[in-house]
Amino acid sequence: MTTTAIRKKLQDYIRVADERKLKAIYTILEDQISGDEWWKNKSLVKELDARYNNLQSGKDNGASVSKLKINIDKLQKKIL
Secondary structure (H helix, E strand, O other), X not given: OOHHHHHHHHHHHHHHOOHHHHHHHXXXXXXXXXXXXXXXXXXXXXXXXXXXXXXXXXXXXXXXXXXXXXXXXXXXXHHO
């Protein structure tokens, strides 16, 4: 079954599910759903701001896209 078909089936099911079943589904997925709100994590936002400021000021040179691709290729070869 394709991902699109699975999504459609789940949406159809959720649309007609009773309250008890909806709460059960939500309880199972709650951590993943609320985990997507990274912008509410103050320490993460602070870290991202610091990294951004370091890149903007030149304190951190970052990495070029070509260097990232090389590193990704190396990691993929290790895995495979």
